Amino acid sequence: MATGLLRTSGTSIVDADGKPVLLRGTTLGGWMMMENFINGFPGRECQVRAALLKVLGREKYDFFFDKFLEYFFTDKDGEFLSSLGFNCLRLSFNYHHFEDDMDPFVIKEEGFKHLDRAIEICTKYKIYAILDLHSAPGGQNQDWHSDNPTGYAAFWDHKHFQDRVVHLWEVIAKRYKGNPWIAGYNLLNEPADEQWTRLLSFYDRIVPAVRAVDPDHIIFLEGNTFSMDFSGFTDVFPNSVYAIHDYCGFGFPNRIGRYQGLKEQDEYIRKMYDRKSAFMKEHGVPVWNGEFGPIYEREEYNPDYKVQNDERFNMLDKQMAIYTAESIAWSIWCYKDINVMGLAYVSPSSPWLKLLSPIIRKKRDLAVDSWAYDDAHLQEGLFGPLHKWFEDNVPAEYSKKYPWQWRMHMHVFRGIRGITMAEYMIPEWAEYFRGKTFEELDELAASWKIENCVQRERLNELLSLYAPMEAGDSRLEGKVIQPKEVKEEAVEAKESVSGVGVFELAPGEKRPAVTVPMVKQAA
DSSP states (O other): OOOSOOEEETTEEEOTTSOBOOOEEEEEEEEESOOHHHHTOSSOHHHHHHHHHHHHOHHHHHHHHHHHHHHHSOHHHHHHHHHTTOOEEEEEEEGGGTOBTTBTTOOOGGGGHHHHHHHHHHHHTTOEEEEEEEEOTTOSSSSGGGTOSSSOOGGGGOHHHHHHHHHHHHHHHHHHTTOTTEEEEEOOSSOOOTTSHHHHHHHHHHHHHHHHHOSSSEEEEEOHHHHTBOTTOOOOOTTEEEEEEOOOGGGSTTSSOOOOOOHHHHHHHHHHHHHHHHHHHHHTOOEEEEEOOOOOOOTTTOTTHHHHHHHHHHHHHHHHHHHHHTTOEEEESOSEESSSSOSEEEOTTSHHHHHHHHHHHHHHHTTOSSSSOOOGGGIIIIIHHHHHHHHHHSOGGGOOOSSTTSOHHHHHHIIIIIIIIHHHHHHHHHGGGTTOOHHHHHHHHHTTSGGGEEEOHHHHHHHHHHSSOOTTOGGGTTTSOOOOOOOOOOBOTTTOSSOOGGGSOOTTOOOOBOOOOOOOOOO
Protein backbone atom coordinates (compact mmCIF):
# COMPACT_ATOMS: atom_id res chain seq x y z
CA MET A 1 0.00 0.00 0.00
CA ALA A 2 1.44 3.35 -1.02
CA THR A 3 1.45 5.65 2.01
CA GLY A 4 2.57 8.78 0.22
CA LEU A 5 3.80 10.21 -3.03
CA LEU A 6 7.09 9.25 -4.60
CA ARG A 7 9.71 11.99 -4.76
CA THR A 8 13.33 12.43 -5.75
CA SER A 9 16.25 12.43 -3.37
CA GLY A 10 19.61 12.95 -5.02
CA THR A 11 20.00 10.32 -7.72
CA SER A 12 17.16 8.18 -6.38
CA ILE A 13 13.39 8.04 -6.51
CA VAL A 14 12.16 7.38 -2.97
CA ASP A 15 8.88 6.72 -1.18
CA ALA A 16 7.38 8.79 1.63
CA ASP A 17 9.74 7.12 4.13
CA GLY A 18 12.81 7.92 2.05
CA LYS A 19 13.32 4.33 0.90
CA PRO A 20 14.59 4.04 -2.70
CA VAL A 21 12.07 2.75 -5.23
CA LEU A 22 13.40 1.30 -8.48
CA LEU A 23 10.66 1.87 -11.05
CA ARG A 24 10.80 -0.98 -13.56
CA GLY A 25 8.17 -1.83 -16.13
CA THR A 26 6.89 -1.23 -19.63
CA THR A 27 4.78 1.21 -21.64
CA LEU A 28 1.21 0.97 -22.86
CA GLY A 29 2.00 2.06 -26.40
CA GLY A 30 -0.54 1.43 -29.14
CA TRP A 31 -3.45 1.98 -26.72
CA MET A 32 -4.52 5.58 -26.14
CA MET A 33 -1.80 6.51 -28.62
CA MET A 34 -1.96 4.10 -31.53
CA GLU A 35 1.05 3.64 -33.81
CA ASN A 36 1.36 2.12 -37.26
CA PHE A 37 3.95 -0.56 -36.52
CA ILE A 38 2.31 -1.49 -33.21
CA ASN A 39 -1.28 -1.81 -34.38
CA GLY A 40 -0.81 -2.66 -38.06
CA PHE A 41 -2.05 0.32 -40.04
CA PRO A 42 -0.30 2.74 -42.44
CA GLY A 43 0.18 6.40 -41.60
CA ARG A 44 -0.90 8.08 -38.38
CA GLU A 45 -3.65 7.46 -35.85
CA CYS A 46 -5.58 10.63 -36.69
CA GLN A 47 -5.64 9.59 -40.35
CA VAL A 48 -6.85 6.02 -39.85
CA ARG A 49 -9.45 7.14 -37.35
CA ALA A 50 -10.84 9.58 -39.91
CA ALA A 51 -10.85 6.84 -42.56
CA LEU A 52 -12.59 4.36 -40.27
CA LEU A 53 -15.23 6.92 -39.34
CA LYS A 54 -16.13 7.21 -43.03
CA VAL A 55 -16.28 3.43 -43.48
CA LEU A 56 -18.02 2.46 -40.24
CA GLY A 57 -20.18 5.46 -39.42
CA ARG A 58 -20.28 7.13 -36.02
CA GLU A 59 -22.09 4.43 -34.02
CA LYS A 60 -19.87 1.53 -35.06
CA TYR A 61 -16.76 3.72 -34.93
CA ASP A 62 -17.42 4.72 -31.32
CA PHE A 63 -18.29 1.14 -30.39
CA PHE A 64 -15.14 -0.32 -31.91
CA PHE A 65 -12.68 2.11 -30.35
CA ASP A 66 -14.33 1.92 -26.94
CA LYS A 67 -14.02 -1.87 -27.03
CA PHE A 68 -10.45 -1.68 -28.34
CA LEU A 69 -9.41 0.56 -25.43
CA GLU A 70 -11.27 -1.66 -22.96
CA TYR A 71 -9.81 -4.96 -24.14
CA PHE A 72 -6.27 -3.68 -24.67
CA PHE A 73 -5.80 -3.21 -20.91
CA THR A 74 -7.90 -5.14 -18.43
CA ASP A 75 -7.52 -6.54 -14.93
CA LYS A 76 -5.77 -9.56 -16.40
CA ASP A 77 -3.09 -7.28 -17.87
CA GLY A 78 -2.43 -5.79 -14.45
CA GLU A 79 -2.14 -9.30 -13.04
CA PHE A 80 0.26 -10.34 -15.80
CA LEU A 81 2.52 -7.30 -15.43
CA SER A 82 2.61 -7.78 -11.68
CA SER A 83 3.63 -11.42 -12.19
CA LEU A 84 6.70 -10.20 -14.09
CA GLY A 85 7.76 -8.23 -11.03
CA PHE A 86 6.91 -4.86 -12.57
CA ASN A 87 6.04 -1.95 -10.31
CA CYS A 88 5.62 0.72 -12.99
CA LEU A 89 3.61 1.26 -16.16
CA ARG A 90 3.94 4.23 -18.48
CA LEU A 91 0.52 5.19 -19.82
CA SER A 92 0.92 6.89 -23.19
CA PHE A 93 -1.94 9.00 -24.55
CA ASN A 94 -2.86 11.24 -27.45
CA TYR A 95 -4.18 14.73 -26.72
CA HIS A 96 -7.08 14.03 -29.11
CA HIS A 97 -8.74 11.97 -26.36
CA PHE A 98 -9.13 15.10 -24.25
CA GLU A 99 -9.54 17.94 -26.72
CA ASP A 100 -10.69 18.60 -30.29
CA ASP A 101 -8.67 20.78 -32.65
CA MET A 102 -11.85 22.60 -33.66
CA ASP A 103 -12.80 23.17 -30.01
CA PRO A 104 -9.50 23.95 -28.27
CA PHE A 105 -9.25 24.29 -24.48
CA VAL A 106 -12.57 22.48 -24.01
CA ILE A 107 -11.76 19.27 -22.15
CA LYS A 108 -13.67 16.10 -23.02
CA GLU A 109 -14.50 14.30 -19.79
CA GLU A 110 -15.11 11.05 -21.68
CA GLY A 111 -11.44 11.03 -22.60
CA PHE A 112 -10.57 10.09 -19.03
CA LYS A 113 -12.77 6.97 -19.00
CA HIS A 114 -10.09 4.45 -19.89
CA LEU A 115 -7.19 6.36 -18.35
CA ASP A 116 -8.98 6.38 -14.99
CA ARG A 117 -9.76 2.68 -15.39
CA ALA A 118 -6.11 1.83 -16.17
CA ILE A 119 -4.92 3.78 -13.13
CA GLU A 120 -7.40 1.86 -10.96
CA ILE A 121 -6.03 -1.44 -12.28
CA CYS A 122 -2.47 -0.29 -11.62
CA THR A 123 -3.46 0.67 -8.08
CA LYS A 124 -4.98 -2.76 -7.47
CA TYR A 125 -1.73 -4.46 -8.46
CA LYS A 126 0.57 -1.95 -6.74
CA ILE A 127 1.93 -0.65 -10.02
CA TYR A 128 2.92 3.00 -10.23
CA ALA A 129 1.61 4.82 -13.29
CA ILE A 130 3.58 7.44 -15.22
CA LEU A 131 1.27 9.61 -17.32
CA ASP A 132 2.84 10.27 -20.72
CA LEU A 133 1.63 12.87 -23.22
CA HIS A 134 2.79 11.12 -26.37
CA SER A 135 1.09 13.40 -28.90
CA ALA A 136 0.74 17.19 -28.57
CA PRO A 137 -1.16 19.60 -30.83
CA GLY A 138 0.89 20.42 -33.91
CA GLY A 139 3.32 17.60 -33.22
CA GLN A 140 6.22 18.02 -30.78
CA ASN A 141 8.42 16.05 -33.17
CA GLN A 142 8.48 15.20 -36.85
CA ASP A 143 7.36 11.60 -36.61
CA TRP A 144 4.34 9.29 -36.65
CA HIS A 145 4.58 8.58 -32.92
CA SER A 146 3.42 12.12 -32.13
CA ASP A 147 0.47 11.54 -34.51
CA ASN A 148 2.08 14.06 -36.83
CA PRO A 149 1.00 13.50 -40.46
CA THR A 150 3.22 16.21 -41.97
CA GLY A 151 6.82 15.71 -40.84
CA TYR A 152 6.79 19.32 -39.57
CA ALA A 153 6.83 19.85 -35.78
CA ALA A 154 4.49 22.85 -35.71
CA PHE A 155 4.22 22.71 -31.91
CA TRP A 156 7.41 24.75 -31.58
CA ASP A 157 6.31 27.51 -33.96
CA HIS A 158 2.88 28.23 -32.51
CA LYS A 159 2.25 29.43 -28.96
CA HIS A 160 -1.38 28.37 -29.36
CA PHE A 161 -0.36 24.71 -29.42
CA GLN A 162 1.85 25.17 -26.37
CA ASP A 163 -0.95 26.98 -24.51
CA ARG A 164 -3.21 24.00 -25.05
CA VAL A 165 -0.67 21.55 -23.65
CA VAL A 166 -0.12 23.69 -20.56
CA HIS A 167 -3.88 23.84 -20.04
CA LEU A 168 -4.30 20.08 -20.54
CA TRP A 169 -1.62 19.30 -17.98
CA GLU A 170 -3.18 21.71 -15.49
CA VAL A 171 -6.42 19.75 -15.84
CA ILE A 172 -4.64 16.39 -15.51
CA ALA A 173 -2.63 17.55 -12.50
CA LYS A 174 -5.78 18.79 -10.76
CA ARG A 175 -7.53 15.48 -11.40
CA TYR A 176 -4.75 13.24 -10.09
CA LYS A 177 -3.23 15.46 -7.42
CA GLY A 178 -2.47 13.44 -4.31
CA ASN A 179 -2.85 10.02 -5.98
CA PRO A 180 -0.04 7.94 -4.46
CA TRP A 181 -0.03 5.35 -7.26
CA ILE A 182 0.81 7.91 -9.89
CA ALA A 183 4.59 8.18 -9.99
CA GLY A 184 4.47 11.42 -11.93
CA TYR A 185 3.83 13.32 -15.12
CA ASN A 186 5.85 12.72 -18.30
CA LEU A 187 5.01 16.11 -19.80
CA LEU A 188 6.12 15.60 -23.41
CA ASN A 189 7.37 12.50 -25.18
CA GLU A 190 10.42 12.83 -27.43
CA PRO A 191 10.45 16.56 -28.14
CA ALA A 192 12.46 17.61 -31.18
CA ASP A 193 13.17 21.34 -31.38
CA GLU A 194 15.81 22.33 -33.92
CA GLN A 195 16.46 25.62 -32.13
CA TRP A 196 16.70 24.12 -28.61
CA THR A 197 15.65 27.40 -26.95
CA ARG A 198 11.95 26.81 -27.51
CA LEU A 199 12.04 23.49 -25.69
CA LEU A 200 13.87 25.01 -22.75
CA SER A 201 11.49 27.96 -22.63
CA PHE A 202 8.52 25.62 -22.76
CA TYR A 203 9.84 23.59 -19.83
CA ASP A 204 10.45 26.83 -17.93
CA ARG A 205 6.81 27.65 -18.49
CA ILE A 206 4.99 24.34 -18.07
CA VAL A 207 6.79 23.03 -14.98
CA PRO A 208 5.75 26.00 -12.77
CA ALA A 209 2.23 25.83 -14.23
CA VAL A 210 1.87 22.17 -13.23
CA ARG A 211 3.53 22.81 -9.87
CA ALA A 212 1.00 25.56 -9.13
CA VAL A 213 -1.75 22.93 -9.36
CA ASP A 214 0.11 19.89 -8.02
CA PRO A 215 3.32 20.77 -6.16
CA ASP A 216 4.13 17.21 -5.11
CA HIS A 217 4.15 14.69 -7.96
CA ILE A 218 7.43 13.99 -9.75
CA ILE A 219 7.79 15.57 -13.17
CA PHE A 220 9.54 13.50 -15.85
CA LEU A 221 11.36 15.60 -18.45
CA GLU A 222 12.86 14.27 -21.68
CA GLY A 223 15.89 15.47 -23.58
CA ASN A 224 15.72 17.11 -26.98
CA THR A 225 15.74 15.27 -30.31
CA PHE A 226 13.77 12.18 -29.26
CA SER A 227 15.01 12.26 -25.65
CA MET A 228 18.62 11.63 -26.63
CA ASP A 229 20.29 15.03 -26.38
CA PHE A 230 20.82 17.03 -23.19
CA SER A 231 23.65 19.21 -24.48
CA GLY A 232 21.53 22.37 -24.21
CA PHE A 233 20.39 21.75 -20.63
CA THR A 234 22.20 23.62 -17.88
CA ASP A 235 19.84 23.46 -14.88
CA VAL A 236 17.51 20.97 -13.22
CA PHE A 237 14.07 21.40 -11.71
CA PRO A 238 13.43 20.20 -8.14
CA ASN A 239 11.66 16.86 -7.72
CA SER A 240 12.15 16.04 -11.38
CA VAL A 241 13.47 12.98 -13.18
CA TYR A 242 15.23 13.27 -16.53
CA ALA A 243 14.54 10.67 -19.20
CA ILE A 244 16.70 9.11 -21.86
CA HIS A 245 15.57 6.75 -24.61
CA ASP A 246 18.28 4.18 -25.14
CA TYR A 247 17.50 2.30 -28.34
CA CYS A 248 20.58 0.66 -29.83
CA GLY A 249 21.18 0.12 -33.53
CA PHE A 250 22.35 -3.47 -32.99
CA GLY A 251 18.74 -4.30 -32.18
CA PHE A 252 17.41 -3.32 -35.60
CA PRO A 253 17.75 -4.81 -39.09
CA ASN A 254 20.33 -3.36 -41.48
CA ARG A 255 21.41 -0.44 -39.28
CA ILE A 256 24.87 -0.71 -37.74
CA GLY A 257 25.45 -4.45 -37.94
CA ARG A 258 24.54 -7.52 -35.91
CA TYR A 259 25.55 -7.87 -32.27
CA GLN A 260 28.29 -10.48 -31.80
CA GLY A 261 29.47 -9.54 -28.32
CA LEU A 262 32.65 -7.95 -29.65
CA LYS A 263 34.59 -5.62 -27.38
CA GLU A 264 34.07 -2.74 -29.79
CA GLN A 265 30.33 -3.36 -29.83
CA ASP A 266 30.12 -3.54 -26.04
CA GLU A 267 32.07 -0.30 -25.73
CA TYR A 268 29.65 1.28 -28.17
CA ILE A 269 26.59 0.18 -26.14
CA ARG A 270 28.14 1.62 -23.00
CA LYS A 271 29.24 4.81 -24.73
CA MET A 272 25.72 5.50 -26.00
CA TYR A 273 24.28 5.10 -22.50
CA ASP A 274 26.98 7.19 -20.84
CA ARG A 275 26.59 9.99 -23.36
CA LYS A 276 22.84 10.17 -22.89
CA SER A 277 22.96 10.02 -19.09
CA ALA A 278 25.92 12.37 -18.56
CA PHE A 279 23.72 15.39 -17.78
CA MET A 280 21.91 13.55 -14.98
CA LYS A 281 25.14 12.30 -13.47
CA GLU A 282 26.67 15.78 -13.62
CA HIS A 283 23.71 17.26 -11.74
CA GLY A 284 23.11 14.35 -9.36
CA VAL A 285 19.52 13.60 -10.39
CA PRO A 286 17.74 10.32 -11.20
CA VAL A 287 17.92 8.70 -14.63
CA TRP A 288 14.83 7.14 -16.16
CA ASN A 289 15.27 5.13 -19.35
CA GLY A 290 11.77 5.70 -20.66
CA GLU A 291 12.15 3.62 -23.84
CA PHE A 292 14.46 0.92 -25.14
CA GLY A 293 14.27 -2.50 -26.73
CA PRO A 294 15.08 -4.32 -30.00
CA ILE A 295 13.00 -5.44 -32.95
CA TYR A 296 12.42 -9.19 -33.25
CA GLU A 297 12.59 -11.13 -36.50
CA ARG A 298 9.78 -13.44 -37.59
CA GLU A 299 9.93 -16.85 -39.21
CA GLU A 300 7.67 -15.85 -42.10
CA TYR A 301 10.02 -13.02 -43.08
CA ASN A 302 13.47 -14.24 -42.06
CA PRO A 303 14.69 -17.87 -42.07
CA ASP A 304 17.55 -16.81 -39.77
CA TYR A 305 15.11 -15.35 -37.23
CA LYS A 306 16.13 -17.51 -34.25
CA VAL A 307 19.83 -16.69 -34.52
CA GLN A 308 19.24 -12.98 -35.02
CA ASN A 309 16.74 -12.80 -32.16
CA ASP A 310 19.26 -14.53 -29.89
CA GLU A 311 21.78 -11.85 -30.82
CA ARG A 312 19.31 -9.12 -29.91
CA PHE A 313 18.38 -10.76 -26.62
CA ASN A 314 22.10 -10.91 -25.81
CA MET A 315 22.43 -7.21 -26.60
CA LEU A 316 19.41 -6.42 -24.43
CA ASP A 317 20.90 -8.48 -21.61
CA LYS A 318 24.04 -6.33 -21.75
CA GLN A 319 21.99 -3.14 -21.71
CA MET A 320 19.91 -4.22 -18.74
CA ALA A 321 22.99 -5.22 -16.79
CA ILE A 322 24.22 -1.64 -17.20
CA TYR A 323 20.88 -0.21 -16.07
CA THR A 324 20.88 -2.46 -13.02
CA ALA A 325 24.44 -1.62 -12.04
CA GLU A 326 23.57 2.07 -12.45
CA SER A 327 20.40 1.72 -10.32
CA ILE A 328 18.23 3.52 -12.85
CA ALA A 329 14.50 3.30 -13.51
CA TRP A 330 13.37 1.85 -16.83
CA SER A 331 10.33 1.25 -18.98
CA ILE A 332 10.84 -1.06 -21.95
CA TRP A 333 8.97 -0.34 -25.18
CA CYS A 334 6.38 -1.73 -25.56
CA TYR A 335 3.78 -3.97 -23.92
CA LYS A 336 1.67 -5.25 -26.85
CA ASP A 337 1.91 -5.13 -30.63
CA ILE A 338 1.54 -7.29 -33.75
CA ASN A 339 4.80 -9.20 -33.14
CA VAL A 340 7.42 -6.51 -33.60
CA MET A 341 8.93 -5.83 -30.17
CA GLY A 342 6.17 -6.35 -27.60
CA LEU A 343 6.18 -8.43 -24.44
CA ALA A 344 3.00 -9.92 -25.86
CA TYR A 345 1.64 -9.84 -29.37
CA VAL A 346 -1.61 -10.45 -31.21
CA SER A 347 -1.94 -14.08 -32.24
CA PRO A 348 -1.51 -14.87 -35.96
CA SER A 349 -4.81 -16.77 -35.71
CA SER A 350 -6.66 -13.78 -34.24
CA PRO A 351 -9.49 -12.04 -36.10
CA TRP A 352 -7.30 -8.91 -36.22
CA LEU A 353 -4.43 -10.50 -38.11
CA LYS A 354 -6.61 -12.81 -40.18
CA LEU A 355 -8.31 -9.69 -41.50
CA LEU A 356 -5.35 -7.33 -41.86
CA SER A 357 -2.38 -9.60 -42.66
CA PRO A 358 -2.44 -8.88 -46.42
CA ILE A 359 -2.11 -5.13 -46.04
CA ILE A 360 0.33 -5.47 -43.15
CA ARG A 361 2.50 -7.59 -45.43
CA LYS A 362 2.12 -5.03 -48.21
CA LYS A 363 3.25 -2.11 -46.09
CA ARG A 364 6.16 -4.18 -44.83
CA ASP A 365 7.23 -5.05 -48.38
CA LEU A 366 7.01 -1.37 -49.35
CA ALA A 367 8.83 -0.29 -46.13
CA VAL A 368 6.09 2.24 -45.43
CA ASP A 369 6.57 2.32 -41.65
CA SER A 370 9.49 4.41 -40.39
CA TRP A 371 10.20 2.01 -37.52
CA ALA A 372 11.18 -1.64 -37.66
CA TYR A 373 11.50 -1.40 -41.41
CA ASP A 374 14.00 -3.11 -43.70
CA ASP A 375 14.32 -1.46 -47.10
CA ALA A 376 17.46 -3.22 -48.34
CA HIS A 377 15.42 -4.95 -51.05
CA LEU A 378 14.28 -1.57 -52.41
CA GLN A 379 17.72 -0.05 -52.90
CA GLU A 380 18.56 -1.65 -56.25
CA GLY A 381 15.37 -0.40 -57.83
CA LEU A 382 13.93 3.04 -57.30
CA PHE A 383 15.37 4.22 -54.01
CA GLY A 384 19.09 3.62 -54.51
CA PRO A 385 19.21 5.85 -57.61
CA LEU A 386 16.84 8.33 -55.97
CA HIS A 387 19.07 8.68 -52.92
CA LYS A 388 22.07 9.15 -55.18
CA TRP A 389 20.19 11.80 -57.17
CA PHE A 390 19.67 13.79 -53.97
CA GLU A 391 23.27 13.35 -52.89
CA ASP A 392 24.55 14.42 -56.32
CA ASN A 393 22.40 17.54 -56.44
CA VAL A 394 22.51 18.82 -52.86
CA PRO A 395 25.87 20.41 -51.95
CA ALA A 396 27.47 18.78 -48.93
CA GLU A 397 27.30 21.97 -46.88
CA TYR A 398 23.50 21.96 -47.23
CA SER A 399 22.96 18.23 -46.86
CA LYS A 400 22.27 18.27 -43.12
CA LYS A 401 18.63 18.69 -42.17
CA TYR A 402 17.07 18.41 -38.72
CA PRO A 403 16.70 15.95 -37.09
CA TRP A 404 20.43 15.82 -37.73
CA GLN A 405 20.88 12.11 -37.07
CA TRP A 406 18.65 11.22 -40.01
CA ARG A 407 20.82 10.84 -43.07
CA MET A 408 19.57 12.39 -46.28
CA HIS A 409 18.09 9.13 -47.52
CA MET A 410 16.02 8.85 -44.34
CA HIS A 411 14.49 12.27 -44.88
CA VAL A 412 13.72 11.24 -48.45
CA PHE A 413 12.07 7.92 -47.66
CA ARG A 414 10.09 9.39 -44.77
CA GLY A 415 8.54 11.88 -47.15
CA ILE A 416 7.91 9.46 -50.01
CA ARG A 417 7.09 6.18 -48.27
CA GLY A 418 6.36 7.11 -44.67
CA ILE A 419 4.03 10.01 -45.46
CA THR A 420 2.87 10.02 -49.09
CA MET A 421 2.61 6.28 -49.77
CA ALA A 422 1.09 5.74 -46.34
CA GLU A 423 -1.62 8.30 -47.12
CA TYR A 424 -2.57 6.38 -50.26
CA MET A 425 -2.75 3.12 -48.30
CA ILE A 426 -4.98 4.43 -45.50
CA PRO A 427 -8.33 4.17 -47.35
CA GLU A 428 -7.27 0.75 -48.64
CA TRP A 429 -6.67 -0.34 -45.03
CA ALA A 430 -9.98 1.10 -43.82
CA GLU A 431 -11.92 -0.81 -46.48
CA TYR A 432 -11.08 -4.06 -44.68
CA PHE A 433 -13.57 -2.95 -42.00
CA ARG A 434 -16.44 -2.15 -44.34
CA GLY A 435 -19.64 -4.02 -43.56
CA LYS A 436 -18.41 -5.41 -40.25
CA THR A 437 -21.15 -6.07 -37.72
CA PHE A 438 -20.99 -4.99 -34.09
CA GLU A 439 -20.21 -8.60 -33.19
CA GLU A 440 -17.36 -8.76 -35.69
CA LEU A 441 -15.95 -5.44 -34.50
CA ASP A 442 -16.06 -6.74 -30.94
CA GLU A 443 -14.15 -9.85 -32.00
CA LEU A 444 -11.54 -7.72 -33.77
CA ALA A 445 -11.03 -5.59 -30.67
CA ALA A 446 -10.88 -8.69 -28.47
CA SER A 447 -7.82 -9.85 -30.41
CA TRP A 448 -5.88 -7.47 -28.15
CA LYS A 449 -6.94 -9.13 -24.88
CA ILE A 450 -3.91 -10.54 -23.08
CA GLU A 451 -5.53 -13.98 -22.90
CA ASN A 452 -5.74 -13.97 -26.71
CA CYS A 453 -2.16 -12.81 -27.22
CA VAL A 454 1.11 -14.73 -27.47
CA GLN A 455 3.72 -14.02 -24.81
CA ARG A 456 7.32 -13.42 -25.86
CA GLU A 457 8.69 -15.85 -23.32
CA ARG A 458 12.43 -15.24 -23.47
CA LEU A 459 11.95 -11.48 -23.28
CA ASN A 460 9.63 -11.80 -20.31
CA GLU A 461 12.06 -14.14 -18.55
CA LEU A 462 14.81 -11.55 -19.02
CA LEU A 463 12.61 -8.73 -17.75
CA SER A 464 11.48 -10.80 -14.76
CA LEU A 465 15.12 -11.43 -13.91
CA TYR A 466 16.10 -7.77 -13.95
CA ALA A 467 12.93 -6.10 -12.63
CA PRO A 468 13.75 -6.72 -8.94
CA MET A 469 17.54 -6.90 -9.33
CA GLU A 470 19.69 -4.31 -7.59
CA ALA A 471 23.24 -3.08 -8.10
CA GLY A 472 25.82 -5.40 -6.58
CA ASP A 473 23.85 -8.56 -7.33
CA SER A 474 26.24 -11.47 -7.88
CA ARG A 475 24.48 -12.34 -11.15
CA LEU A 476 25.91 -9.14 -12.64
CA GLU A 477 29.49 -10.29 -12.12
CA GLY A 478 31.39 -10.21 -15.41
CA LYS A 479 28.34 -9.01 -17.32
CA VAL A 480 28.35 -5.24 -16.85
CA ILE A 481 30.13 -3.32 -19.60
CA GLN A 482 32.38 -0.88 -17.80
CA PRO A 483 32.64 2.77 -18.86
CA LYS A 484 35.73 3.63 -20.83
CA GLU A 485 37.49 6.91 -20.24
CA VAL A 486 37.71 8.36 -23.72
CA LYS A 487 38.42 11.98 -24.53
CA GLU A 488 35.70 12.84 -26.99
CA GLU A 489 36.53 15.05 -29.92
CA ALA A 490 34.40 18.14 -30.16
CA VAL A 491 31.73 17.51 -32.76
CA GLU A 492 29.36 19.68 -34.67
CA ALA A 493 25.85 20.01 -33.24
CA LYS A 494 24.49 18.45 -36.41
CA GLU A 495 26.35 15.24 -35.56
CA SER A 496 26.26 15.20 -31.75
CA VAL A 497 22.78 13.96 -30.99
CA SER A 498 23.95 11.56 -28.28
CA GLY A 499 23.21 8.54 -30.40
CA VAL A 500 19.59 8.47 -31.40
CA GLY A 501 19.10 4.75 -31.32
CA VAL A 502 18.74 3.10 -34.68
CA PHE A 503 19.93 6.15 -36.55
CA GLU A 504 23.16 6.83 -34.69
CA LEU A 505 26.54 6.62 -36.38
CA ALA A 506 28.08 3.19 -36.42
CA PRO A 507 31.08 2.48 -34.15
CA GLY A 508 33.68 2.99 -36.86
CA GLU A 509 32.28 6.15 -38.41
CA LYS A 510 34.09 9.45 -37.99
CA ARG A 511 32.73 12.87 -37.21
CA PRO A 512 34.16 16.29 -38.08
CA ALA A 513 36.06 17.96 -35.25
CA VAL A 514 34.35 21.29 -34.65
CA THR A 515 32.95 22.93 -31.55
CA VAL A 516 29.39 22.28 -30.38
CA PRO A 517 27.48 25.50 -29.65
CA MET A 518 25.86 25.35 -26.21
CA VAL A 519 22.55 26.95 -25.30
CA LYS A 520 21.97 28.10 -21.74
CA GLN A 521 18.65 27.36 -20.14
CA ALA A 522 16.62 30.38 -19.14
CA ALA A 523 16.49 31.10 -15.45
